[in-house]
Amino acid sequence: KSSRARGSSVFEADADTVVRLDRTDKNYVVSLVMTKQKDAEEWEAPRIIKLRETHLDLKLTSLVAVRPKTYEEPARAVKATREEIAHIAAVIRDATLAILKEDRLKEWGTRALAEAVAMYNGVNLSSSQIRQKYLTLLREGDDTPLNSHYDPAKCKWRYHGE
Secondary structure: OOOOOOHHHHHHHHHHHHEEOOOOOOOOOEEEEEEEOOOOOOOOOOEEEEEEEEEEEEEEEEEEEEEEOOOOOOOOOOOOHHHHHHHHHHHHHHHHHHHHHOOOOOOEEEEHHHHHHHHOOOOOHHHHHHHHHHHHHHHHHOOOOHHEEEOOOOEEEOOOOO
16 A cells, blocks of 8 residues: 555645545445645544445446444444444444343344344444454453343343343
8 A cells, every 4th residue: 555646746735635545355434534634634533434335227336425323333444442342332232132122032043133233223234243243242241231141052142131
């Protein structure tokens, strides 16, 4: 990765604002890093945007930028802070508890529960992120109210009351 844009340095020298976009692989979350700002303060931290695929016709697709929700996973190029991870985990915890409470007798496998949480209103993470990172984090933490709803002997989730 180069530290400057390709082409003549005149382009950057003439610009009032320069923003670098960092994207990991085919990830749809992009980090914007301001590298130059002429008449205003530069951003203290990178900004995050999400790319969403849109169909222009039956064969042609394009990416459009949308503002991510505050609880979405930041781009891999930007290390999530403990506070951000804690906030995301709290959203996942609340959604998981709500789903478990809806049918108190149902036993859920982790994959099925992660898929249900991913479709829950207000959650905008993939089921694999939820399963691999957040449900693991929440079931293994001694201080989380969610670990009491996981039975390691059965590898199943079920609501057991508060």
